[in-house]
Amino acid sequence: MKKILLVLVLAVFASCSDDEKVDYVAKNEQEIKEYIEENNLDAKRSASGLYYVVEEEGTGFRPTATSNVTVAYKGYFTDKEVFDESEAEGITFNLSQVIAGWTEGITYLKEGGNGLLLVPAALGYGNSDRRGIPGGSVLVFEVELIAVE
Numbered sequence: 001m002k003k004i005l006l007v008l009v010l011a012v013f014a015s016c017s018d019d020e021k022v023d024y025v026a027k028n029e030q031e032i033k034e035y036i037e038e039n040n041l042d043a044k045r046s047a048s049g050l051y052y053v054v055e056e057e058g059t060g061f062r063p064t065a066t067s068n069v070t071v072a073y074k075g076y077f078t079d080k081e082v083f084d085e086s087e088a089e090g091i092t093f094n095l096s097q098v099i100a101g102w103t104e105g106i107t108y109l110k111e112g113g114n115g116l117l118l119v120p121a122a123l124g125y126g127n128s129d130r131r132g133i134p135g136g137s138v139l140v141f142e143v144e145l146i147a148v149e
Helices: 002-015 024-038 100-108
Strands: 051-056 068-076 082-085 091-094 114-119 139-148
Touching: 024 114, 051 100, 100 114, 100 139
Parallel strands: none
Antiparallel strands: 051 114, 068 082, 068 091, 068 139, 114 139
């Protein structure tokens, strides 16, 4: 019985970590601001914490958060390492089925427009690793809104 209790106590202590919790909100905000400055961008910040640059607004329809859209994109980290990229013809999806940064950010464009989304982890994949993207990562997307359906 003492051995079981000792194992349980050790398991509890082993599961407690002295590691500091990283404040990704503050870290991401600083990283995005530095990226904007280094790349001389004229970015706007939304209330959610998303930064975006509308390079060309476009002239077609503006999507809503539940629209089906076709988008060509390139996704990379602030160090310019690419983690994902679509073909030139883009991919089609519903904006309610993607990360929050895209659901919001794509709505700043009209059909035919393009821009840059700087997505903090809270609007991306959060603080956990996901499909080769480290937890807490700021994601940068070059996006072209090809069509709104």
